[in-house]
Amino acid sequence: MHYRAVAYYVHITRENYAIERLKMIKMLCMKGGNGDTSYANNSLLQKQVITITMPVIQAAMTNMHRNMSFPVTKILCMADLGCSSGPNTIFIMSELVRTIYETCEVSGHKSPEFQIYLNDLPGNDFNTLFKSLQGSLEKMVQVMGTCLGPCFFMGTPGSFYGRLFPSKSLNFVHSSYSLMWLSQVPQGIENNKENICIGSTSPPNVLEAYYKQFQKDFSLFLRCSEEIMAGGQMVMTIMGRKNEDRSSIEGIYTWELLAMALNQMVSEEIIEKKKMEAFNVPLYTPSTGEVKLEVEKEGSFIIDYLEVSQVEWSACNWGLSTNDTNGYQYDLAQCMRAVAEPMLAGHFGESIIDQFFHSYDNILCDRIIKENPKLYNVTVVMVKK
Incomplete structure (x- = not known):
């Protein structure tokens, strides 16, 4: 889950907000390394989402390539925003390079050189990411041969809610x-x-505040589109909603249950109530209508494709039979741990983490058995005017 939060809000004075915000940025990253609870080893759910959307991504890349001025254009520059540190980014970039290579073979053009930017916040585990690059490049050459154009990878730390590239x-x-x-x-x-974000008991003003923040941020993101050449394409997949009801928790149900586990620990006096009430997550799962509205208002892109897809929670573990619910529940909890642990540990302390995720395991297992929940994803393909 390519972690892109910039800060989460703790109830503090205005004077200390900037300092606290910078401190939180350092904690907002996927769990790094290659350990049992790392993002690198617990991102199969995200891999499933990428696999579902890959035909759309490849079609956008192919269309963009066909409209480029070859053979004049010899370098193809692309970026992955919110790359995180697991294998998913390498998989995506490898597939896109392969798509262009095969397109060039068919058309008789020479493969371009590839400049690939991998972006995430400075706290991201870029070391683990770049350690895995060499083996991936060697596999690409083995599959595609020496006619493949050189691939240059660069890390680009920073928030995409501001300029990153020329x-x-x-x-x-x-x-x-x-x-x-x-x-x-x-x-x-x-x-x-x-609640820790929008929840089933959130008042109307909270729904409106989160939506307004989404509008502000997404509009700012789109305004940075001057980094993309005319005719260039952007493909985004966002955890979202299938309906236009902002009070629906279908997009954030896993976080609703995470809040439930925290409240359970409050009732057991393991967590202080005031600490729970001070913990909020900067997460908004938009609908297709909300995404379309902001793109059209900002005006820099033409929408070429906009759809909702879904994936069952059990997709986080492809290796188990469909009857192995306990395995599903465990791996989804591990997936969420890889995402949420840095935030939780930073706010509540390391000592509660194992106990907390044990409780969260039990809640997830109960809901999977009773409801078979799903995650919904909004995928949009945009062409720069």
Whole structure:
């Protein structure tokens, strides 16, 4: 889940907000390394989402390539925004390089050189990511041969809610499971008791505040599109909703249950109530209508494709039979742990983590058995005007 949050809001004074925000940025990243609870080993659900959307991504890349001025254009520049540190980014970039290579073979053009930018916040585990690159490059050459153009990878730390690249320098931009993360939790949601983002008991003002923050951030993101060349394409997959009801929790149900586990620990006096009430997550899962509205208002792109897909929670473990619910529940909890542990540990302390996720395991297992929940994803393909 390409983690793109910039900050989460703790109830603090205005004077200390900037300092606290910078401190939180350092904690907002997927769990790095290659350990049992790392993102690298617990991102099969995200891989499933990428696999579902890959034909759309490849079609966008092919269309963009056909409209480029070959053989004049010799370098193809692309970026993955919110790359995180697991294998999914390497998989995406490898597939896109292979798509262009095969297109060139068919058309008789020489393969271009590839400039690939991998972006995430500075706290991302870029070391683990780049350690895995050499083996991936060797496999690409083995499959595609020496006619493949050189591939140059660069790390680009920073928030995509601001400029990252020179003007008109990118041909293609990809982002998966990133833009549901806001730049910050909206202010004025102190009455969102017992929730950590939008929840089933959130008051109307909280729903509106989160939506306004999404509008502000997504519009800012789109305004940075001057980095993309005319005719370039951007493909984004965002955890979202299938309906237009902002009070629906279908897009954030896993986080609703995470809040339930936290409240259970409050009732057991393991977590202080005031600490729970001060913890909020900068997450908004938009609908297709909300995404379309912001793209059309900003005006830099033409929407070429906009659809909702779904994936069952059990997709986080392809290796188990469909009857192995306990395995599903465990791996989904591990997936969420790889995403949420840095935030939880930073706010509540390391000592509660194992006990917390044991409780969360049990809640997930109960809901999977009773409901067979799903995640919904909004995928949009946009062409730069």
